[in-house]
Amino acid sequence: MGDVSHSTFAIGSHARAESHHHAAGHDPAAEELLAAVRELRADLARVRADDRIRALDEELAGAEDEISRTGTTGESRRQRLRELLTDAQTVLSLFTSAGTVAGLLGM
16 A cells, blocks of 8 residues: 555445544744745755755755644754754845744744
8 A cells, every 4th residue: 555644544345434633733933934944945946056055955854844743843953954044144145035944043
């Protein structure tokens, strides 16, 4: 069958499927950061990536996954994102999305 996460199915003539999915409790600040992270990742796809941009995109992808799964992101990831945003500032100054993420990270 492959990967069947977040799915419900039943097999057989008397099979009965029940599904109980509980989404992680996302707070509004995490939702705002998630939207900003996604916007910045979309913007980064429009530029020629160097090592700094690739590292930033990888960390943003991790943050996106973490927020989607848990509803929050840890302080160590936030600090790493702050560092990577600072390192890539010359390219990022072109994008308002970078300013949004930086602001939400308290930079």
